[in-house]
Structure formats: structure tokens, C-alpha cells
Amino acid sequence: MINTLLNERYRILKTIGKGGFSETFLAQDVFSSALRVVKCLKLSSTPSETAQELFETEIQILYQLGHLSQQIPALFDHFVEERSLYLVQEFIDGHDLAQETEHTQTWNQTKIIELLRQVLPALQFLHSHQVIHGDIKPRNMIRRKDGQLVLIDFGAVKFASSSSSVLLFCPICRRRNRRLHAQRTTIRAIAL
Numbered sequence: 001m002i003n004t005l006l007n008e009r010y011r012i013l014k015t016i017g018k019g020g021f022s023e024t025f026l027a028q029d030v031f032s033s034a035l036r037v038v039k040c041l042k043l044s045s046t047p048s049e050t051a052q053e054l055f056e057t058e059i060q061i062l063y064q065l066g067h068l069s070q071q072i073p074a075l076f077d078h079f080v081e082e083r084s085l086y087l088v089q090e091f092i093d094g095h096d097l098a099q100e101t102e103h104t105q106t107w108n109q110t111k112i113i114e115l116l117r118q119v120l121p122a123l124q125f126l127h128s129h130q131v132i133h134g135d136i137k138p139r140n141m142i143r144r145k146d147g148q149l150v151l152i153d154f155g156a157v158k159f160a161s162s163s164s165s166v167l168l169f170c171p172i173c174r175r176r177n178r179r180l181h182a183q184r185t186t187i188r189a190i191a192l
């Protein structure tokens with residue numbers, strides 16, 4: 001795959017991630033020379049339609065919201081080639097939060113408050129568009145070189161109903177509503 005030119009435009013430089021059904025590459029846009037992140041879903045070996053639906057939702061949400069927030073990568077392109085579905089997104093130059101936490105057992109209060117101040121506006125922005133990230137964890141947050149936190153990996157993203165945040169406090173509704181479960185997971189992930 002390395003050195004392959006995709007869609008006559010994106011030169012694959014290296015592999016930067018490998019998930020359940022998808023693979024992620026650092027690439028260069030040969031038109032502009034800009035670095036891009038290319039994520040690939042192999043349609044031929046994707047066992048379920050759900051994986052494809054999730055990938056398509058990731059594309060849809062990044063197109064809609066990526067250009068509206070500095071804390072979400074912009075989506076520049078998507079295409080099908082050789083029975084694989086690709087998305088091309090903004091490369092966030094920095095390091096993920098897992099690298100910041102790996103040498104520290106506990107964070108002091110100041111650091112935690114600083115983290116919440118940085119990440120909560122991004123979640124609030126998503127929730128204000130009825131979108132739940134669904135996979136908040138240190139590896140899915142990149143601290144850009146300017147210090148700002150950016151959320152990545154919208155592979156588990158979901159649309160929520162506008163009433164979710166109210167229903168969140170109703171235990172019976174909570175059990176019935178999978179979307180709410182996703183939102184609780186977000187809150188729990190942030191709490192951890």
C-alpha cells in the first residue's frame with residue numbers, strides 16, 4: 001500500500017492505525033502537498049453492513065461538522081476504489097492523550113480541570129448538533145502543536161434525539177434507549 005496513489009491524488013506514506021475493519025494511513029495530497037489522513041474500509045472483507053453504515057455516518061458527520069469546529073478534523077474527500085471505501089481528512093499534527101498519560105498514574109486537580117475545559121466545549125458542540133462521539137478515550141484525542149485538543153475517530157458516532165439529555169436522568173428510559181447508553185458512556189469516559 002505504501003507509495004500507492006489513491007484517486008490519482010493521495011500518495012500513501014505510512015500506516016498509522018489498524019482497527020477492526022479499517023486501516024488508517026498518513027498520505028500526501030499531490031495537488032497541494034498537504035499531509036492528509038486517509039482511512040480505508042475494505043468493502044470486500046467487511047462482514048457486516050453495520051461496519052459500512054458506521055463508516056458512512058463517520059463521513060457524513062465529518063463533512064457536516066469538521067469545517068465548523070477547530071476541534072474536529074475537516075473531511076476533504078471520500079471515494080470508492082478497488083472495492084474499498086476511503087475518507088480523506090485533515091491531518092492533526094501533534095500527539096495523542098494516551099502518550100501524555102502513560103507515564104503518570106494520577107493527574108492532579110489542576111490538570112484534570114484544564115483537560116475538561118479543553119474537551120467539554122468540543123463535546124458540547126457535538127451534542128448541540130445531536131451528535132454523540134461514542135468512543136471518547138485518550139487515544140482518540142490529539143493535542144495539536146498549538147496545545148488545542150482535537151477529537152478524532154468518529155467511527156462509533158451516533159445521532160441522538162434532541163430529548164436525550166433530559167431523559168438521561170430517567171432510569172427507566174435509560175435502560176430502553178441505546179442512544180442514551182452511548183451518551184452515558186461519553187460522560188463516564190470523561191469522568192475516568
Ligand SMILES: Nc1ncnc2c1ncn2[C@@H]1O[C@H](COP(=O)(O)OP(=O)(O)O)[C@@H](O)[C@H]1O
Binds near residue numbers: 018039091096
Ligand atoms: N485526523 C487525524 N490526524 C492525525 N492522526 C490521526 C487522525 N485520525 C486518525 N489518526 C491516527 O490514526 C489512528 C487510527 O485512526 P482512528 O480514526 O482512531 O481509527 P481506529 O478506528 O482504527 O481507531 C489514530 O489512533 C491516530 O493515531
Ligand SMILES: [Mg+2]
Binds near residue numbers: 153
Ligand atoms: Mg481510534
